[in-house]
Amino acid sequence: MSSKVEPYIRVQREDFDLQAEVDRLSTQTSGIGAIVTFSGLCRDEGGKLAALELEHYPGMAEAEMSRIASLAIERFGLLGLTAIHRYGKIAARENIVLVIAAAPHRQAAFDGANFVMDYLKTAAPFWKKEHGKDGSTGGWVAAKDADDAARDKWK
Incomplete structure (x- = not known):
């Protein structure tokens, strides 16, 4: 059953509409008894951060997101999965x-949502640079050991 499920993957500059995405998934899929959503926001780091600049490796980012999503679909028997x-x-x-x-x-x-996020944080080719409210620009944000540990619990 789950092997025929195709994940819905997008990498985009513009914002997304959480409810519209939930509606799209729930109306196109039957047998759903649960939908879990995770929306990650840009933190303001206690009022110090104005923005994050996110870069990605076009083509590779989508391919890696699809790979991760397909693993989650198979492992957890998901009926649908969206990752934006x-x-x-x-x-x-x-x-x-x-x-x-x-x-x-x-x-x-x-479990499927957690798995996808834990792998996106560590395996998908995205990079973040901080922009402070004071006009400063930080370096590219380094990977965190805690993110690797979260991913490793699924192995």
Whole structure:
């Protein structure tokens, strides 16, 4: 059943509409008993951060997101999966990433969404640079050991 499910993947500059994406997934898929959404926002880091600049490797980012999503669909028996990641300069409190996992039951939907996010944070080719409210520009944000540990729990 799950091997025929195709993930819906987008990398885009413009914002996304969470409810429209949930509606798109839920109306195109039958048998859903649970939908879990995760929307990652740009933090303001205690009022110090104005924006994040996100870059990606075009083509490769989409391919890696599709690979990760397909793994989640197969592993958790998902009935649908959406993953949208933005790029460009994103202001504090704006959306960066959206993951929607649909499954017959809640645990599979939760696990699928968590799995996708843990792998997106560590495997998809995206890079972040901080822009401070004071006009400063930081370097590219380094990967965190905690993100690797979160991913590794799925192995």
